[in-house]
Amino acid sequence: MDRRIRKNQTAIMNALMQLIAEKDFEKITINEIAERADVNRGTVYSHYSDKYDLLDKCIENQLIHLMESCYSIDATGPYPTKAPLLLTIKEIEKNALIYKTLLSIKDVPSFRVHLSSMINKQIMEHMKDNELSLDELGKSIYAQFMSSAIVGVIEWWFTQSMPCSAEELTERLWSLLEMNRMILGP
Template identity: 70%
Template sequence: MDRRIKKNQVAIMNALIHLIGEKDFDKITINEIAERADVNRGTIYSHYSDKYDLLDKCLEAQLYHLIESCSSVDETEPYPSKSSLLRTLGQMEKNALFYRNLLSNKGIPSFRNHLQKMMTNQVMEQIVESNLSLNELSKDILVQFLSSAIVGVIEWWLTQPMPCSVEEITEQLWSLLEQNQMILRSES
């Protein structure tokens, strides 16, 4: 990809992220995004169909970056592991303002939906790998229960603003996952 194109896309996404911290998404205009990114409106429309498309691409990029930065750094480490959860929550803590803005901005329910979908996929993958003997309905209910609980705890932690350390929330969340037999492999 051309460096100018990449630079413009990064500037546009960063402009949107900063504006989300200042006002409701519904009130943000393409002109404001363009002005903040120091590009013209046409540049935005050459990459995104509208501000909703920009938001979706921005959320996908942020969640992809989150997943990439938090996946196993050691091939022998089981996934999920307590250390991968700690890295994930640590990454969210580093960008707490961004995630808090996305979770608390009334115009952006799609972030929570993206986060929920990502978590649902991760939980389903773990259940399949664990070979739990569940019927399809029980598996679906377990996936929904665990993924909703995890996202709910993360949302609470970020929006409160962080009533406990990343280590404490990791320990508590990991303990809850173990109690619900989600984590079947023990860490070494």
Template identity: 60%
Template sequence: MDRRIKKNQEAIMKALLSLMAEKDFSKITINEIAERADVNRGTIYSHYMDKYDLLDACIETHLDQLMASCMPIEGVELFPSKNSLLRTFELMEKNASLYTTLLTNKGVPPFRNRVQAMLEKGIQEQITTNHHDLGLHTDVLVQFLSSATVGVIEWWFTHAMPYSAAEITDQLWTLLELNQMIPRTSPVQPL
């Protein structure tokens, strides 16, 4: 991709996200995005059909980064891995304003649902690949793991991240171990 095109797209996405931090997505106009990105309207329309297409592209870009961060390092760690979960929370912590905006902006189609769908797909693939047999129906296990994880992520952001990425990772990992959703790495005492 041409560097100029990439630079324009990054500026446009950054402008959208900064405006979303200030007001509902439904109230943002293409003119405001163009002005904030220091490009003309035509540049935006040369890359995106409308602001909804721009939002989708922005969400996909950040979901791809999130997914890449949570994948195990090939040959080094298994899935699920506490280290991959920690990398994911660290990425979210580093980009806290972005994820807070996407999770809390009233005018955004439910970002939470997109994150959960991404997790469901990844968990389903890992269960199929690794042949986990916990005596549970796969669809129930996938729903439980994805809902629990997204719920914790959403709570963490809507409560101004009261714990560090390392602390929230430890908490979530322990909960998953207690519910026998992942192999235990150390003895865990019941609460």
């Protein structure tokens, strides 16, 4: 990809993230995004069909970055050890403003949905690779429960102004995950 194109896309995405932190997503206009990114309106439309497409691309970029940063160290699944969970939470902590902003979009819950879906998929992959005593419906319910719980705890952490470190949150969340994993059996 051309360096100029990448620079414009990064500026546009950063502009959207800054604006979302300041006001409701629904009230943001393409003109505001272009002005904040220091590009013209046509440049925004040359990369994105509308602000929803731009938001989806921002979310996709953040999730890809999160996946690359956190899941690559353990190919057997999302949380078979504490290390990937800790890396995930530390990465979220390091980029707290971005993730808090994305999770706070009220009218467009897409980041929460995408994050939950990503975690759900990783849990399902982990269960597929292991002998578990659940049928397919049970695995689906379990993966949904776990992914919703993890995302819910991360949201809680942000809304409570991150009252503990990433390490402590990981320890406490890991204990809960371990208790719930016991129902799966060996």
